Amino acid sequence: MxxxxxxxxxxxxxxxxxxxxxxxxxxxxxxxxxxxxxxxxxxxxxxxxxxxxxxxxxxxxxxxxxxxxxxxxxxxxxxxxxxxxxxxxxxxxxxxxxxxxxxxxxxxxxxxxxxxxxxxxLTPHALDAIHGIQQEARDEAAVARARLRAEAVTEETRLTAVTAAGARLARIQAKTARTLSSAWSTLESARKGEATGRALTCVTAPVTPGVTARWELPVWGPSEQVPALETAAPALTDTALDQLVEEEIRISEDPALSYRDMAARFRASGHSASEVRLRAAWKRVTSPTPSDSPRSA
Incomplete structure (x- = not known):
């Protein structure tokens, strides 16, 4: 040169x-x-x-x-x-x-x-060093571009998979909702039928004499979490349970509470009773009974 x-x-x-x-x-x-x-x-x-x-x-x-x-x-x-x-x-x-x-x-x-x-x-050594630095910079830029392209392709694949999974989940949920709705309609039709009432009377008459049995469908919707009790409450007798349901919970509200609200307040107040006994007490309190019919123990 x-x-x-x-x-x-x-x-x-x-x-x-x-x-x-x-x-x-x-x-x-x-x-x-x-x-x-x-x-x-x-x-x-x-x-x-x-x-x-x-x-x-x-x-x-x-x-x-x-x-x-x-x-x-x-x-x-x-x-x-x-x-x-x-x-x-x-x-x-x-x-x-x-x-x-x-x-x-x-x-x-x-x-x-x-x-x-x-x-x-510049000396040949300096020129070689500069060439090496420039080549290294070009290599790093090429690697960075390849990494970005690979990440973009990966993200696109992930989004496609997530979208497909979401669409499949939505279809399953819609199908399940239709199935539940059909089953609920069937249960509602069976509950309102005359044969259902006679069947329930035959089954519950020996257990709760004098109480007209009614079949209530569970609520289909969001559930409320029952607060945990710190200490186990003492078991109540049927008489005490009926009195608590009648006087302290049901009559204390105007209009009267539904069974679901009553059960939530009953357990929130610290009382303990099985679902079967609590529902039987509710039916005994709310069902019209003859004045001389005794309550079951």
């Missing part, structure tokens, strides 16, 4: 010096002896070459001198001025001489470019 910048500068400098020397000898040779003209031309080229060599020495040491640089540009401008003056005064081939009059300035500019390249040049 060094030869690509220094060789054009050397070649253009040599051509500029030869042209400057030839023009000075031809231009001044008619007015003064050719040896004097040769000395003048060599002086211009020598001064330019000396300042260029000194400037290159300072650049090799990492230094810079504005005076030397200014002197070098002055010699380049002087050489170009000589060529322009000769082209203007020449009777023949003026255009050709004007076409090469810029060579000294161009040579100086090429040396400037070469100096800038030297100040920014």
């Amino acid at each position: 060094r030869a690509k910048t220094v060789l054009p500068a050397v070649a253009m400098t040599a051509v500029s010096m030869v042209l400057t020397l030839a023009v000075v000898v031809m231009w001044l040779g008619t007015a003064v002896p050719w040896l004097v003209a040769l000395v003048v031309g060599v002086g211009i080229d020598g001064g330019w070459l000396a300042t260029l060599a000194y400037e290159r020495r300072l650049a090799a040491q990492g230094d810079h001198n504005r005076v030397v640089t200014a002197v070098g540009w002055a010699f380049g401008l002087l050489a170009s001025g000589v060529l322009v003056a000769h082209a203007v005064s020449a009777e023949h081939s003026a255009g050709a001489w004007l076409a090469v009059a810029w060579l000294p300035i161009a040579a100086k500019a090429l040396w400037l470019v070469h100096g800038m390249w030297e100040r920014t040049a």
